[in-house]
Amino acid sequence: MDQPTLLAALADDLDRAFEGLVRARQDRVFSIALRILGDPAAAEDAAQDAFIRAYRALAGWEPGRIRELRLDAWLATIVVNVARTSGRRRGATAARESLTFLDELDHPSGATTETPHGHLARREAAAAWGVRLLGLPERYRAPLVLRHVDGLGYEEIGEALDRPAGTVKAQVHRGLGLLRAALEAEGRAEAPIDVGTDGSNQSSTTMTQPRPRLQEVPR
């Protein structure tokens, strides 16, 4: 559903239209949280929390204000803030939100037409990019997630992250550079495959290498 239609429906009858908002934007909100936090359970909690905050805010607004909302930038603002807070909190406690009793409603979503093998290979590749992204410093990760995972424009990202669009553009550019550096670092790490005289492959440890920790290097 496009933004004006959604907003008109929300302004007209929030309780009737809210489910439509969640359905229309849940994949995007969840994906942002997932790529900032890394953990699917924490991301689901963050996405839920973001939608709850959105509902409560909308419930207090005049219809005119809802119609003029920049919906996607606004939702991005909320979920990024929730994910940041949750990421900080998770260090101290693994406690999940109080509504986790609905966990059992979690069914694996839909059958796939892909072969299990192709599906798996693609999932592994995506997982690797997910890990590289999580290795980025947060000030690059959030703009990169909003620009290229979610597809927001620089102006909207600037609004969501409360920084100038120019800064966002530079951070996205820099983030891509850091991702490229991460990939190259992995290439170097895997390059010298040292097969010992007994034939054992000692480089098998690279399979479980820790998440790359990227240092910022002066340009």
Add this chain to the structure above:
Amino acid sequence: MTTVHSPTDAVLAAELAGLRASAPASLLPRTLVAVGLADAYAAVDSPIGPLFVAFNGLGVAAVEQAPDGDAFEAAHVRRTGRPAHAVAALPAGLAAAIKRRLGGDRRARIDLDLRGRTAFERDVWTKALEIPRGEVRPYGWIAAEIGRPAAVRAVGTALGHNPVPLIVPCHRVVRSDGLLGEYSLGGPANKRTILASEGLDPDALESLARTGIRYVGSDTTKIYCLPSCHAARRIATAHRVPFRSISEGQRAGYRACRRCRPGSAVAA
């Protein structure tokens, strides 16, 4: 030495676009339940068999009897307009609070979702919460206590509309003539069963009422009570003095119990 490939920005952007994920199926129902646009429910044990308890982020929304989950869901959406999603068990905190409440602990905190209910209904239900386990009060007592002594019939209607029976103990409110009266949760037999499970003897209470006795006094304290008042039930048989009316008690020099406040029942 392996070649270190250096992807272009466009390739990187495409890889990142591949990181979009589908939200888990549980996100939508969890979110709608949290904001109160849908309910979750589970069955709990009670003296009258399993009951379905529906709740959302605002509190408990319904307590109902139903033959099975499907029947409950259908009836629930008809009554409230909200879908109900089955869960295996109530959240631990809520389950514990309900258990304590049914066990007689009136301080056990249970949030209720009473959207769309009138202030009068809320007043009636809040007052019903004050009636201790194992005791009963007449409809007129509630009416007088909430400052609407003439609204006895409306009190009965409000209790009949109680969406959360047992949690709000409308079964502890009886007819002004002392008979048990109607019960919204499956009829009068259930009211009798629940009251008996709380330590009251419904038959003895009704027998006493049929003889016209409305109050019981103690000739040692010179205080009179409603018959089911905890204090009245501790009066030794030798010291029990029955009264048919408050004026009869007053003429005998008795004063009203401050715990069960029988004066409020006179509005009937």
